Amino acid sequence: MIGLDLGSTRAKMVRVADDAVVARKEVQSPRWRELLEGLDPGEPVATTGYFRKQVPGARSITELTAARWGVAALAPAAQVIIDVGGQDTKVQDLRTNRFVLNDKCSAGTGAFLELVASYFGVPVEELGRLHAEAEAPAEINSTCAVFAMSEMVSQLVGGRSRADVVAGMHRAFARRIAELVPSSGRVVLIGGGARNSGLRAELERVLGAEVEVPKHPEYVNALGAVKYASAASPTE
Amino acid sequence: MATVGITAMVPPELVYGCGQVPVDLNNIAPTSTAVPRGKLCAWTATWRDALLSGRLKVDRLTVVAGGDCHNALADGQRVAMSGIPTHYFFYPFDGDVGYMEDQLRKLVQFLGGVVDQGIIARIATIKALAIELDAARVRGEVPGSVAFNHMIALCDLGGDPDRFEASIRSAVKGQGEASSKARVALVGVPPIYPDFHEVAEGFGLQVVFDELPWEFARCGGRTLGSMAASYATYTFARPLEHRLELLDRELRARRVDGVIHYTQYACHHMLEDDTLRSRLGQPILTVQGDLPRRCPEQEKLRLEAFAELLTGGRAR
Numbered sequence: 224m225i226g227l228d229l230g231s232t233r234a235k236m237v238r239v240a241d242d243a244v245v246a247r248k249e250v251q252s253p254r255w256r257e258l259l260e261g262l263d264p265g266e267p268v269a270t271t272g273y274f275r276k277q278v279p280g281a282r283s284i285t286e287l288t289a290a291r292w293g294v295a296a297l298a299p300a301a302q303v304i305i306d307v308g309g310q311d312t313k314v315q316d317l318r319t320n321r322f323v324l325n326d327k328c329s330a331g332t333g334a335f336l337e338l339v340a341s342y343f344g345v346p347v348e349e350l351g352r353l354h355a356e357a358e359a360p361a362e363i364n365s366t367c368a369v370f371a372m373s374e375m376v377s378q379l380v381g382g383r384s385r386a387d388v389v390a391g392m393h394r395a396f397a398r399r400i401a402e403l404v405p406s407s408g409r410v411v412l413i414g415g416g417a418r419n420s421g422l423r424a425e426l427e428r429v430l431g432a433e434v435e436v437p438k439h440p441e442y443v444n445a446l447g448a449v450k451y452a453s454a455a456s457p458t459e
Numbered sequence: 460m461a462t463v464g465i466t467a468m469v470p471p472e473l474v475y476g477c478g479q480v481p482v483d484l485n486n487i488a489p490t491s492t493a494v495p496r497g498k499l500c501a502w503t504a505t506w507r508d509a510l511l512s513g514r515l516k517v518d519r520l521t522v523v524a525g526g527d528c529h530n531a532l533a534d535g536q537r538v539a540m541s542g543i544p545t546h547y548f549f550y551p552f553d554g555d556v557g558y559m560e561d562q563l564r565k566l567v568q569f570l571g572g573v574v575d576q577g578i579i580a581r582i583a584t585i586k587a588l589a590i591e592l593d594a595a596r597v598r599g600e601v602p603g604s605v606a607f608n609h610m611i612a613l614c615d616l617g618g619d620p621d622r623f624e625a626s627i628r629s630a631v632k633g634q635g636e637a638s639s640k641a642r643v644a645l646v647g648v649p650p651i652y653p654d655f656h657e658v659a660e661g662f663g664l665q666v667v668f669d670e671l672p673w674e675f676a677r678c679g680g681r682t683l684g685s686m687a688a689s690y691a692t693y694t695f696a697r698p699l700e701h702r703l704e705l706l707d708r709e710l711r712a713r714r715v716d717g718v719i720h721y722t723q724y725a726c727h728h729m730l731e732d733d734t735l736r737s738r739l740g741q742p743i744l745t746v747q748g749d750l751p752r753r754c755p756e757q758e759k760l761r762l763e764a765f766a767e768l769l770t771g772g773r774a775r
Contacts (some may be wrong), residue, residue: 287764311757320742320768324761 224267226449227281228289228442229255229274232309232333233415237445238262239453247442269452271444273310282452286444287313287322292454293447294411297437302408305400305426305434306444307416309333314403323403331399333416335368339392342372343385347419353389354421361391371395390421397425404430411435413443462618463570464510464517466503466531468675468693469548470686471615472582473563474521477570482517483614484510489653489751499725500530501651501750507534511541518544521566525549527696529727544569550696560687567683578620579681585620588627589613589676596667597713600633603666604656610672611649639665641716641769646670646706646735647728650721650746652754659719662759662766667713670706671695699731703738710741717742717769719762724749742769 228235234255238246250257255274268281271289275281290306290313306313312331315322325331333347340347361378365371371392378388404410410432416422417440427434437443461479465471474481484506491505493514498504509515522535524547532547539545546569551558567573589610596606609627616623640663645656649671652658656666674693679686694702710718718741722729729747736743744765746758754762 285760285764285767287760288767319736321736322761322764322768323745324757 224269224449224453225259225262226445226447226452227255227258227268227270227272227275227278228286228445228448229270229272229277230286230309230415230444231273231311232337233441234258234272234274235442235445237442237449238266239446239449244442244446247439249441267452267456269448271448282448282455284448284451287315288451289444289447290315290413291317291447292450293443293445294413294437296446296450297443298411298435300409301411301435303405303410305404305410305412306414307331307333307400307412307422308414309337312400312403312414312416314400316405316408318408319405321405325399325403331396331403333414335371335396336416336419336422338368338372339375339389342375343389350389350393351418351420351422353386354393354419354424356384356386357390358384359387359390360394361387363388363391363395365395390425393419393421393425394429396422397429400426401429407432409433409435411437413437413440415441417441461518462516464506464515464520464543465523465614466506466521466535467523467527467671468614468690469521469523469566470563470679470690471613472579472679473566473573473686474570475582475616475620476573476575476579477567478574479518479570480618481615482618483612484515484517485649486612486615487515489651491751494750500528500723501748502648502723503528503530503534505751507538510538510543519569520545521548521569522546523548523550525552525696527693530725550693551691552697554691554697554701556684556687556691559691560683563683563687563690576681582616582620583678583681585616585624585627586613586676586678588624588631590678592627592631593673593676595631595633599639599665601630602656602660603669604660605630607645607649607656607666607669607672610669610676613672613675639663640766641665642667642714643717643719643765643769644668644670644706644710644713644715644741645719645721647721648723648726650754651723651748651751652758653751654754655721655758658754658759659762662763663770664719664762664766666719667715668709670709673709699734703734706735706739710739715741717744717765719743719765720745722747 226237234252236248236258270281270283275283304315312325361383417436464484471481488505495504495508524532595601643664677689679689
């Protein structure tokens, strides 16, 4: 079965055979059809993400449900899921079935990380490396993405290093997400933002707890879509 | 007949009984395209701006203030300062029936006195039809959207009791069965999105309880004393414990699978969310609206995810 997580920014595909992931692929979301090239058109497809209803004949579920099923397979002890996506951040407490989304403000989303990376002229994947070089994170207080950018510029003007400013941004980002997270519980971080080691470190610091990141965090929801669809239609 | 702008529940039977026509100002908000200036809550700011700009005209105004909506109290005073005769209507926090009766008496005084006892009895029969409609929706004989659209209009009966009665009689007869995967209660203030119930139904969520519109269906009798006894129990104005008792009773009776708590940006009822979550013992989805518009995609995602959660998408 094919699992597609057609997110707002990136589209991810996993192919599952005999209960194991045998292929992974990722492209920019507008090019999501490329993920199906070369695959057997008769193979069942399960989808999730913003573009999930674009695939005819596929079993479609929301990212929240897909995350629950993907995490159940990859991090079964987790009690809280933090999914940092392109346009929103979703937090789920699996103990209470409560979920909250940060989607009215970009300050805690992957889009903000992209904006910051673009400003510094580095790929978003480089933010974690920059963070590791920081001596002391710069103070970024604003919870608004635009004002946070202004603060970052001011810190650079004041002589702080790029690394310190990026680390400060990660800390502010983590504080923003932490407002959505229950005060206790085993936390797993998934989504494209989970690849950012600086964000993970700051989340652990702000939450005062270890944050687990699965090996391929950006593919958890695509896998979850497959798991859900397989459970719903075990004969497929 | 003169028109009286009202903000939420002011006994419509008394307004009609005083020979005037109530106009629930909140009902203009969901379809409004205006962006209010200097707003907190879009519900109150929409009618405030509409009245101040003259886009909406009423002869006088009665603001439901004490015990319910403090934004309405502030916005109502701005309208009063523009010259529209304004009265403030207070519900008793402690449920005191004598206080409630005094408030009803002051309302009648503001409206010039009761001139038509017959309409008061008539409206009681129309409200009884609404209770029938509510029961039909609980049995799955009427879609939640149809029940909601009628019950939310009980505040003013659409300004025309005859037409409203005909519409509600038609609805009670049934408009097709409600199809559902899960039964949910909608608690809190009504959604500012005009298509909220239809969207929820599209995801298989059958709304079998609308808290505030259900409050509007109270049949208060024909005297000020009996009306006071009924209206003094309006839970939205009472201590939260009182409201929780009502919710507990109704959620059990209606066999709900989950609860949607709708909150409005800048509304103090948002502060009650954690308490509702800890006390209601049901899966709860909290939705927060702001400006009126068709249900946004982000809210649709929440509703769809909630429907999946209630119908077996829990993974463990």
